[in-house]
Amino acid sequence: MRIRIVGAGPAGLYFAALMKRHDPSHEITIHERNPRDATWGFGVVFSDRALEFLRADDEALYRYLTPHLETWPEITIVHNDTRIPIAGNGFSSIGRLELLTLLYAYVEKLGVKILFGSEVNSLDALGEADLIVGANGAFSWIRTQNEAKFGTTTDWRPNRFIWYGTTKAFDSLTLTFRATDVGVFCAHHYRYKPDRSTFLVEVEEGTWKRAGFDAMAPGDTIRYCERVFAKDLEGHTILSNNSYWRNFPAVWNERWSFDNVVLVGDALRTAHFSIGSGTRLAMEDALALFKAFRECGTSDLKAALARYQETRLPPMKKIWDAANVSIRWYERMDALVGTLTPVEFAYSYMTRTGRVDHAEVRRRDPQLAAAYEKLHPEVAAP
Incomplete structure (x- = not known):
């Protein structure tokens, strides 16, 4: 089977590995527009439950990745100066680039070809293929060029967020909420290596405007956030990696495939970062698509793609629905911080x-x- 995958993120890489490992005769090429050593963002996080799915379905990959993970047994909520640890919520994290680098090596060892710096903008440019996998993220051109065929809807949420890092290594996944004279600031932060943490800052739209972020230079934005979270950072600096203020797009597709084209990961649907399941969902998509081909065979493409959506939709939609409820909770955080103990x-x-x-x-x-x-x-x- 000639498989062309657009996007070397966790979904595309994992699907390639599963298919190639199952049948080495598959000819699989991944097109990735970025260089091998480039990525945006900082760390990614897995819940204990997410890692258990990987352990149950792919013990070899689980053992390959887990030595590189930072782990902790609880989350922490900070309400201004009050810290409340919450037990029973184990998480693990890893740097996004480190995760991708491990997966690059994993799939290349299996014989999968990854073309870095390969900017592809049309399906025709991929050449002859039995299957084209759109694994190119939340702003997938494969999806946007074919929205009518996929039945795409995009709901742009009002909160603003900016994905930073920091040199401070936090002890747990922490949600810090600090009230200021312009509104509440939330930081989603967690350690992803011994000396680095993700530090994602989120604010309501009104707070963003009152702070003047719309006209503020990147360096001034960092210094503003460092002042807001000075007690939490304890002198450590905020780090930028092409970090800029964004709104979150809640993407959904009624149809996951057409002809020989199929979507996985954030190209298929986006789940708000507040539930920490984006990477898990991407890898579960890849696993479900692989299982559909294993069950239906590669000769009946239509049946396999239909089976993929049929089996994957119910469990995935539960998480997606929960993510959308979580979004709306954060959109009320000013009122919640102001009225709740x-x-x-x-x-x-x-x-x-x-x-x-x-x-x-x-x-x-x-x-x-x-x-x-x-x-x-x-x-x-x-």
């Missing part, structure tokens, strides 16, 4: 998507549940 705020965060109820909070962190029950006795079980 630190305990109530941490509890609201834990239950924001509706997938975690009070019983589950009590199971994960009895201390948080008990503190909340003191404030709201009505939620306590009889």
Whole structure:
């Protein structure tokens, strides 16, 4: 089978590895517009549950990646100066470039060809192919050129965010919310190597405007954020990697394929970073597409692509729906920080998507549940 993949991110790389490992006769080429040593952003994060899916389905890759991960057993919510650790929420992280570099080596050893610096802008430019995989991210040209065929919708959310890093290594995945005279600032931060952390800053649209970020130079923006989070950074600096303010696009496609073209990863749908599942979803897409071909065979392309959407849609949509509920929680963070006590705020965060109820909070962190029950006795079980 001649497979052309556009985008050397986790989805495209993992699908290539699965197909080539299953049948070395597949001719697989990945087109990646960036150089081998370039990436945007800093670290990526996996929940314990996300890693368990990988361990169950691909023990070899799990063992290959896990020695390179930073891990911790809890998350922390910071409500101004009050820190609330929340147990039962294990996470792991790795630098995005380090993850990609490991996957590059993994697939190339299998015989997959990766063409770096390969800027492809049309399906015709890919040449003859039995299957074309659009794995080229949230702004995929494959999707945007064929939106009617995919049934694409894009919902641009109002909050602004900027993806920074920092030289401070934080002890856990932490959500820090700080009220200022222009509004609430949230930092999503976690260690991805011993001396580096992701430090993503998010604000409501009104806060962004009142701070003057629309007219502020990049260096001044960094210094402003360093002042807001001075207590958290403790003298460490914020790092930029082509970092700029953006809105989040909530992308959805009713149809995942047409002819011999199929979407995976962020090209297929985007899930807000607040649930930490983007890389997991991308790799699960790749696994589901591979399993569809393994089940239906490579000779019946139509059946395999239909099977991919049929089997992958239900579990993926649950996470996507939860991510969209989470987006809206962050869009109310000014009001939540201003009206809730630190305990109530941490509890609201834990239950924001509706997938975690009070019983589950009590199971994960009895201390948080008990503190909340003191404030709201009505939620306590009889």
